[in-house]
Amino acid sequence: MNLFFLLIYFIIITTVIEIFVILFRLTDLKLEVSWFQVISLMTGTGFTTGESELILGHPIRRKLATFLILFGAFSLAVIISSISTILSDDLRTKEILYMAGGVLLVFALLKLKSVQTKLSKLFKQDMKQNIELDDLPIRDIFMSEKQDLLLNLHIYKESTLFQKQISEVIHDYDELEFVVLFILRGELKLRKNIYHTQIHEGDQILIFGDKNVISKLLKKDIKIMEEKLKNTQHTPVSEHHSL
Template sequence: MGLLFISIYLIIVKLVIEISSSLLQVTGLDPKIARYQAISMLTGTGFTTDESKLIINHPVRRKISEVLILFGAFSLAVIISSISNILSDDFNISTLLIISGILGFISLVLRVPSINERLTHRVKRKIKHNFSVSELPIRDVLYFSKNDIVINLIVNEEFEYKDKKLKEMIHPHEDIHVLLINRGEFPIRKNLYETTLQLGDRIVLYGDKDLIKQRFTHFLTERAE
């Protein structure tokens, strides 16, 4: 009976991971990152990675992480108790089967494209209504279409606009906008287009992804989240 209980409970744990991963993806997180972070939070291992900032800096993802962390702590206690033969015959296996069935159904529902898309839209709308702009990651504030991007451009020796004013690089009719220039530890926000670009400058661009990549492919770095 104890082994059956453990087996069913492990199925429940897996279903919780799948559901949490799907919910994290609804908030805009990459599927691979979502699954890894869900496992990390539930097991309490590997969560202190750079990718964890994508969870911590997002209000909805933080709430999902709270549930996962608490469930993980509870699950560890349950599994240790089971292995230690503390389980008795009066554990209700049928109840566990019902719970796992419900979780399995929820996991399947979240994978339906139409439902996933509708839920994603509702989450984004709720985020915009309930949280201030300063609480949200760049993606939720500035990404209005799939082709929007915020990305860094580095001015190196080969960059054709080095030692030229920024206004010579960006054409007025293009869907490319400069948010700021990072020069060492000092961000430049004023008179951007009159600023002369120097070696090592990091220009934060916002606009059409395809156009930005077409013009500056060899000088782009990581995308901002």
């Protein structure tokens, strides 16, 4: 009977994992990241990876993560207790079956497309109404349209911007659909007169705007950066990466 209890409880744990993978997916987190982070949160292992910032930087994901951490600690206690009382009759199979049925019911509901759509809208509505702008991750602030691009452009000697001003390379920049947020030079962030500042090798220019406009204006520099970073096994910060 005790072994049956453990089997049912493991089914509950597996279903809870599936449920929270779905919930994290509804907050626009990638499937593979959701799987790893849910298991990491429940077991208390691996959560210190760089991807954990995707959880910590998002208000709704933080709430989901809090439940998972507590549930993981509770599950460990239950499993240890069950094993230690393997010869006793104290375990209440009926109650655990009810719990398993409830969890499976929640999982079945979350698999429905209509329920997922409503929850996704609810999450986004809650983000807009109750969360301060500075609490939101960069993706949710900047990447509101399909054509939005946030690019961290690395400058090399081969770059067209090297030892030049942005205004010299990009004419009528104030009429185009892009903006330079700042220039990162070592530990120094340059925010003043950035369009008229000479660009040095090693500078990183954070640019936001229309993907097509940026890709056309800085096509050569982006290609040089991608080749350089590929050789050094780094990845530029763009719309696919969180800051």
